[in-house]
Amino acid sequence: MxxxxxxxxxxxxxxxxxxxxxxxxxxxxxxxxxxxxxxxxxxxxxxxxxxxxxxxxxxxxxxxxxxxxxxxxxxxxxxxxxxxxxxAGLAPPGPRTVPAHLTPGVQRLLDRLADTPVAVHDAAWTLLVANPPYAALHGDPSPWRGNERSAVWRHFAGLGSRTRHTPDSLRAFETALVADLRATAGRYPADQGLRRLVAELRARSDRFAELWDSGAVGRHEAARKTVDHPRVGPVTLDCDVLTVAGSDLRVVVYTAEPGTEDAERLALLTVLGTQTLTG
CATH class of the missing domain: 1.10.260.40 (lambda repressor-like DNA-binding domains)
Structure with a gap:
């Protein structure tokens, strides 16, 4: 070749x-x-x-x-x-490494939810793809490289987020992230990238190391989340995390209750996209 x-x-x-x-x-x-x-x-x-x-x-x-x-x-x-x-001279990902292939069904789901913020992560919470409404809601992820695409890394490295947390919701979110990552590491023990990510997180974040060593148990559940958008203000949405059986992908979907001010703000920020307004 x-x-x-x-x-x-x-x-x-x-x-x-x-x-x-x-x-x-x-x-x-x-x-x-x-x-x-x-x-x-x-x-x-x-x-x-x-x-x-x-x-x-x-x-x-x-x-x-x-x-x-x-x-x-x-x-x-x-x-x-x-x-x-x-x-490319690379070994194809095997069954003992975290799957990152988007199935045709997930691709079609993304295409058909064109007005809904949707992102797809792998089982280690690495962002694989985000549609334009998601980028408009949370910020454009296209420049992110390497660990920057890891939701776990971004959180524990303090890279910032538009999502508002209470002390309780923050604790539950962190526990779920670490517990999910621990479970993934157990399912894919041969994944060198995942092992390296865990080692780097343990060295960088005392909070991550504490949760990892404690054997934290938790899971992501449907939740109401408030996102502080710099142009349209706070938007409170339902956030659902769907796991795709067979591929272990995480599909994160944000929706607003129809007829509410949050639905109007979501529609507005989707139209605005990631453009920078002046004037």
Missing amino acids: TVTDFGQAVRRWRDRTPPDAAGLPAGGHRRAPGLRREELAQLAGVSVDYVTRLEQGRASHPSAQVAEALARALRLSGTERDHLFLL
Whole structure:
């Protein structure tokens, strides 16, 4: 396998993927029916220049994170995803590592909840994909790299959040996060990235280390959460965490009670998106 083989495969799969299949509008004149390079770059969270260099064989050794992001953006099947990893010189993720592949059903769910804030995390609470309403609600996650994409890391490293907590809700949230991570580490003992994340969190956060060592037991449950949005003010929403059987994905969905001021604010911030207003 060569770098050129990887680039040719990405180009071939990009050409076969229509925009609407990737959750993008299909309007405008197109020389080819597939995704444009800038669209693939946007979906995968990488630069257009990097996609160009990959396709032309001028970039070597893409990381597992990049290969996974490209596989999701291109809507690859499990077999195709494994082949992409092999072309990149990487071992395909095995059954003893945390799954990060978005199933076709979860992809369609995201596409059809276009007006609802939805994010998908893996079993270790690494953010895999977030739709535009979620980015508008919580802030744009597309620049996040490495540990920044871990909800557990972001919380215990103090990277900030728009979600408002009471002492009780904070304690329950932290306990659930750590308990869930402990359970995941037990299910996927061979996942080196997960072991490294735990070690780094223990070294960085006394609170995480305390909860981890205490064998904290808890679980994520449906809850009412207030998000302090910088443009529309506080928005109180129902937050549900759905676990996808068979793939161990966590789908986080925020909804508002119809006809309420919170529903109006949610609709407004979805329209505003992540744009910065001036004036």
